Amino acid sequence: MTDDWGFYERRENSERLRILVNVGYKDRAPLAEYGELLSVTINLYAIMRNSRSKQEVVTQLEKTEASLENWLSSHSKALYVGRINTVNRLEFFYYVNRNHHDDVKFREWIKRQWDFRVADYVKPDPEWSFYRYLLPDTLEQLYVHNAQMVYALIHKGDDIKQPREVYHWLKLKQAEDRLAVESALQALGYRIERDKEGEPDSAYPFPLVISRYDNVMLDTVNERVRELYRLLVGVDGRYEGWGSAMRLKGASKMKYGLRKWRAVLEAIIKRIWPFHHKR
Incomplete structure (x- = not known):
């Protein structure tokens, strides 16, 4: 085992x-x-x-x-x-x-x-x-993944207290549900990313990508995931995950280039998060 x-x-x-x-x-x-x-x-x-x-x-x-x-x-x-x-x-x-x-x-x-x-x-x-x-329930399983991602960012030198654009991927079953959710999300302070491409599937053919200017401390991420998960439950939607560019601490910025670290972040997310992410 x-x-x-x-x-x-x-x-x-x-x-x-x-x-x-x-x-x-x-x-x-x-x-x-x-x-x-x-x-x-x-x-x-x-x-x-x-x-x-x-x-x-x-x-x-x-x-x-x-x-x-x-x-x-x-x-x-x-x-x-x-x-x-x-x-x-x-x-x-x-x-x-x-x-x-x-x-x-x-x-x-x-x-x-x-x-x-x-x-x-x-x-x-x-x-x-x-x-x-x-054992974690469905929402708590998302918290588990949040912790894995945040700790991976810390390990790679991210200053998780620094705000940045944090993207969230959602999926819905009905077009009218997506419209209703968009209005609720904007009221909560999220921006609808019209130019970001989501990935539909047969069960959830209406993807939605949103963003919010946030830090990525664990409490913050959990709070956002919790409110999005609860919003989607009401319309039989599905929360897919989140991602962001890194904000390195001073010493890390001097030692490594941002382009390299963004590639590392995407590799980390792909490895520890069960859903495909696109920026």
């Missing part, structure tokens, strides 16, 4: 959940021999209180996650399926086989390993219902 991790955010009961899930188990779950869910929760207040900077907190949590995964995989043969991060807690989720996992030994290791508060529990979940809860 190949790991296939996706990150997205979900709001539940006014709480903001940052969810990382291994969707690589999606087509195989549930695994009969792993019928119990193990939860390990870390209280973040203690770590933040004892750290001098945000970077120290991140470093500590990365080390914690790695050591936890190493111990559980080697001693309990546990399967790491996801984690949830909130303002005050970080919770890791594994599926274990009771014949391999020893609660006493695990808790003894925790006490030796860390001096901050850690809580754990194991409960039956033979249907992997909690894993199903972690």
Whole structure:
């Protein structure tokens, strides 16, 4: 089984959940021999209180996650399926086989390993219902792709805080729906790109390309995708994706030409986004 991790955010009961899930188990779950869910929760207040900077907190949590995964995989043969991060807690989720996992030994290791508060529990979940809860729905799958694209841009030197023209590709089933959507989009501050060529298909023969002057920070992109997705659901339309030219930071501009970086961006988008993009 190949790991296939996706990150997205979900709001539940006014709480903001940052969810990382291994969707690589999606087509195989549930695994009969792993019928119990193990939860390990870390209280973040203690770590933040004892750290001098945000970077120290991140470093500590990365080390914690790695050591936890190493111990559980080697001693309990546990399967790491996801984690949830909130303002005050970080919770890791594994599926274990009771014949391999020893609660006493695990808790003894925790006490030796860390001096901050850690809580754990194991409960039956033979249907992997909690894993199903972690999996992204249709809109959240778009958030997963947003995160992949934004992180790829950051890695390549993009200053994601800089505004630029961001293009969105939409498809609709009826010509009258496209006209109605155009009016709603203009009211929301989008520009209809008449000269941009969309790609019709048999199910959605009326494409629409729009743009808006925005930054490409993850919160911004998610907000735009959310409002477009909800608008299209009302007319049985489909959201296809987004793209933009890069805005490099100063050092990156000096080192590389913009033409090269635009080619890199298009290659990244083609690789990690499931729909064809045209500018």
